[in-house]
Amino acid sequence: MPKVVFSEDRCKGCELCVAVCPRKIIFMASRMNSRGFRPATVTEMDKCTGCTLCARVCPDTVIEVYREAPARKEG
Amino acid sequence: MAERVLMKGNEAIAEAAIRGGCRYFFGYPITPQNEIPEYMSRRLPEVGGVFLQAESEVAAINMVYGASGAGGRVMTSSSSPGISLKQEGISYIAAAELPCVIVNMVRGGPGLGGIQPAQSDYFQATRGGGHGDYRLIVLGPAGVQEAANLMMGAFDLAEKYRNPVLLLGDGVLGQMMEPVVFPEYSGPAPVERDWVTDGAKGREPRIVNTLMLDPDDLYRHNLKLQAKYARIAENEVRYEEYMTEDAEWVFVAYGTTARICKSVVDQIRPEGHKVGVFRPISLWPFPKAPLKNLAGRVKGMLVVEMSMGQMVEDVKLAVECEAPVHFYGVAGGIVPSRADVRKNLLQAMQASKGGDEQ
Amino acid sequence: MSLVFSRPKSMREKVTTYCPGCTHGVAHRLVAEVLDELDLREKAIGIAPVGCAVFAYDVFYTDFQQAAHGRAPAVATGIKRVLPDRFVFTYQGDGDLAAIGTAEIIHAAARGENISVIFINNAIYGMTSGQMAPTTLIGQKTTTTPTGRDPSKAGYPLRITEMLALAPGSAYVARCSLHNVANIAKSKSAITKAFKMQIENCGFSIVELLSSCPVNWGMTPSAALKWIETDMIPAYPLGVLKDVTQEVSSGGDA
Numbered sequence: 298m299p300k301v302v303f304s305e306d307r308c309k310g311c312e313l314c315v316a317v318c319p320r321k322i323i324f325m326a327s328r329m330n331s332r333g334f335r336p337a338t339v340t341e342m343d344k345c346t347g348c349t350l351c352a353r354v355c356p357d358t359v360i361e362v363y364r365e366a367p368a369r370k371e372g
Numbered sequence: 373m374a375e376r377v378l379m380k381g382n383e384a385i386a387e388a389a390i391r392g393g394c395r396y397f398f399g400y401p402i403t404p405q406n407e408i409p410e411y412m413s414r415r416l417p418e419v420g421g422v423f424l425q426a427e428s429e430v431a432a433i434n435m436v437y438g439a440s441g442a443g444g445r446v447m448t449s450s451s452s453p454g455i456s457l458k459q460e461g462i463s464y465i466a467a468a469e470l471p472c473v474i475v476n477m478v479r480g481g482p483g484l485g486g487i488q489p490a491q492s493d494y495f496q497a498t499r500g501g502g503h504g505d506y507r508l509i510v511l512g513p514a515g516v517q518e519a520a521n522l523m524m525g526a527f528d529l530a531e532k533y534r535n536p537v538l539l540l541g542d543g544v545l546g547q548m549m550e551p552v553v554f555p556e557y558s559g560p561a562p563v564e565r566d567w568v569t570d571g572a573k574g575r576e577p578r579i580v581n582t583l584m585l586d587p588d589d590l591y592r593h594n595l596k597l598q599a600k601y602a603r604i605a606e607n608e609v610r611y612e613e614y615m616t617e618d619a620e621w622v623f624v625a626y627g628t629t630a631r632i633c634k635s636v637v638d639q640i641r642p643e644g645h646k647v648g649v650f651r652p653i654s655l656w657p658f659p660k661a662p663l664k665n666l667a668g669r670v671k672g673m674l675v676v677e678m679s680m681g682q683m684v685e686d687v688k689l690a691v692e693c694e695a696p697v698h699f700y701g702v703a704g705g706i707v708p709s710r711a712d713v714r715k716n717l718l719q720a721m722q723a724s725k726g727g728d729e730q
Numbered sequence: 731m732s733l734v735f736s737r738p739k740s741m742r743e744k745v746t747t748y749c750p751g752c753t754h755g756v757a758h759r760l761v762a763e764v765l766d767e768l769d770l771r772e773k774a775i776g777i778a779p780v781g782c783a784v785f786a787y788d789v790f791y792t793d794f795q796q797a798a799h800g801r802a803p804a805v806a807t808g809i810k811r812v813l814p815d816r817f818v819f820t821y822q823g824d825g826d827l828a829a830i831g832t833a834e835i836i837h838a839a840a841r842g843e844n845i846s847v848i849f850i851n852n853a854i855y856g857m858t859s860g861q862m863a864p865t866t867l868i869g870q871k872t873t874t875t876p877t878g879r880d881p882s883k884a885g886y887p888l889r890i891t892e893m894l895a896l897a898p899g900s901a902y903v904a905r906c907s908l909h910n911v912a913n914i915a916k917s918k919s920a921i922t923k924a925f926k927m928q929i930e931n932c933g934f935s936i937v938e939l940l941s942s943c944p945v946n947w948g949m950t951p952s953a954a955l956k957w958i959e960t961d962m963i964p965a966y967p968l969g970v971l972k973d974v975t976q977e978v979s980s981g982g983d984a
Contacts (some may be wrong), residue, residue, distance in 0.1 A: 299731070311951040312943075317911060350911045352735040356755025357745060362735035362917070369935030396812060425803065427837040434801035434834070438808025441795045442775070442816075446808070464798055569793035569809070571816045579787045580795040658787045705883035 299347025310334035314351035382407035388523035393618040395421035396446035398435035404543035405477035408449040429454035433461030435484035440470040443578040449475035463502030467582035471530035480705035488705025489543035494682035516550035610653035619648030660690040667694035692723040740765040751951020753908040753941040781823035800831025803838035828864040842899025842933035852943040860946035865886040895971035901933035903972040907940040909958040
């Protein structure tokens with residue numbers, strides 16, 4: 298099952314990932330990280346397809362994406 | 373076995389640079405130093421070096437910064453207005469502690485001024501010129517042979533201290549032809565070149581940087597630079613004394629002007645005047661101690677410059693009132709005649725005597 | 731399951747000093763990804779300009795030189811002439827490249843200097859808090875055009891990349907955008923193309939990236955990306971303006 302891992306302390310709360318997620322599963326947590334930002338997070342991980350759109354739009358390399366080993370090479 | 377050749381000052385400086393290990397030149401045309409880039413454009417490719425005429429003096433000094441950071445033995449040359457353009461880049465090079473050589477063939481200023489010789493960039497050369505607390509090693513040769521000798525050692529000197537070295541000449545030096553013998557060059561002095569950014573293969577990345585936003589960091593950096601300048605001041609003072617052993621009056625002059633003063637000494641001694649010349653060769657570090665020493669033995673000093681009075685301030689600071697310091701200067705690109713220098717010396721001597729009698 | 735997306739090796743772990751939502755972060759990552767993919771990290775020397783991205787030397791895990799404002803192409807020239815087999819790239823903002831550094835960028839292109847330039851165009855001066863840039867749009871409010879840029883007083887926006895495409899020494903000149911994932915992918919392709927041009931000694935390469943400055947535009951990061959699409963792209967059309975490899979094969983049209 299694909300998943301995304303957020304390094305929460307890198308997040309600056311810009312919300313670009315929230316807008317870009319096709320499954321609308323990213324939201325800003327109510328807690329604060331060590332920088333004083335509300336980090337982006339996902340709870341409904343079962344809906345994640347590992348599309349990587351969130352990771353690609355993130356300016357701070359907050360997100361790592363895991364997916365089944367693909368048959369073909371990803372670009 | 374070195375041969376003696378007749379060379380124009382500018383060309384001798386260029387040839388000496390190459391023999392001293394220079395392999396990269398970036399510059400821009402400006403009178404009266406154009407023979408330097410022109411000579412470099414012919415000669416550097418012959419030794420596997422790179423010559424590039426930049427789009428401006430500003431671009432050239434930034435190319436020097438990059439090339440020096442990349443490990444190249446690099447120089448630029450220009451004249452007064454062009455050196456003004458380079459000041460930000462020079463401040464950067466000094467801040468990043470990069471070695472390089474800069475040649476200034478001084479012309480009359482301020483502004484576009486004239487193309488005739490001058491010594492009116494002494495302040496610019498020795499008082500920073502650019503922003504911030506930094507120093508250049510400034511050398512003032514008085515003839516083509518000396519210019520060649522100083523240039524040949526300049527790149528090693530720059531690398532030894534990781535500091536820019538500035539050769540302060542003038543149009544007379546640049547244009548005149550004199551015999552030169554290029555001494556043997558034994559190769560670059562071994563220096564650990566740990567500043568070079570040539571690709572982080574097998575090591576941590578290096579950064580050539582001048583930005584230090586943290587005040588404590590920047591202060592520490594300045595202290596480090598000052599400590600370096602203190603070492604330079606201790607080890608790199610150069611000067612020449614001509615007939616000062618029994619002198620009652622001395623000229624203090626550098627470069628072309630010093631030669632004129634020596635000529636006056638030769639002329640005036642047979643008339644019974646005991647006169648000599650104190651000639652700084654390193655303008656920074658200024659030879660303060662030997663000058664003060666001399667001041668204690670003489671009745672007066674006459675500083676002669678092709679300017680409205682720049683080195684004279686350093687002379688006054690150095691002698692700390694041990695002897696009266698007089699000044700004779702000309703500007704506009706005028707080279708003082710022997711007759712005028714002599715006249716001013718006699719006037720100063722006369723004025724001094726008048727003072728003594730009171 | 732395997733890791734299919736993570737921070738490239740050519741990028742340090744340190745969190746950047748850029749504002750939330752600033753696309754510098756994306757641009758830096760793309761450059762780092764391409765450095766990784768083309769195995770350039772140990773050969774690369776980057777030049778960081780004055781501007782927000784002066785701290786690029788803290789982000790990239792490569793040798794770096796910090797340059798005076800506008801002078802990065804000259805510094806790059808100095809480095810490349812000493813080390814022709816290393817990979818030399820500059821990363822410049824719109825003030826750096828199109829205002830104070832206009833002479834240096836044009837002449838680097840004219841000389842066909844074998845360097846690669848990443849040009850971040852966000853139509854404003856970021857680092858100094860929001861003054862007009864040469865690329866500021868007509869009517870755009872900045873701290874030095876408080877009533878909106880009036881061309882009769884403050885001149886017109888400059889399409890400098892089009893000018894660089896005219897230089898014979900330019901090998902690859904492209905303008906891309908970072909406003910959405912599809913365009914981010916196209917930007918990465920352009921950067922890859924540009925970097926390959928340098929490896930192949932084709933000449934000068936530059937990729938302009940339309941970027942956002944949420945703080946100084948006074949917009950949220952998402953709204954800022956939208957503004958690139960609605961307002962900047964009409965003023966700065968996307969596309970490949972010059973590609974010498976295409977010209978050879980197709981006879982001229984990029």
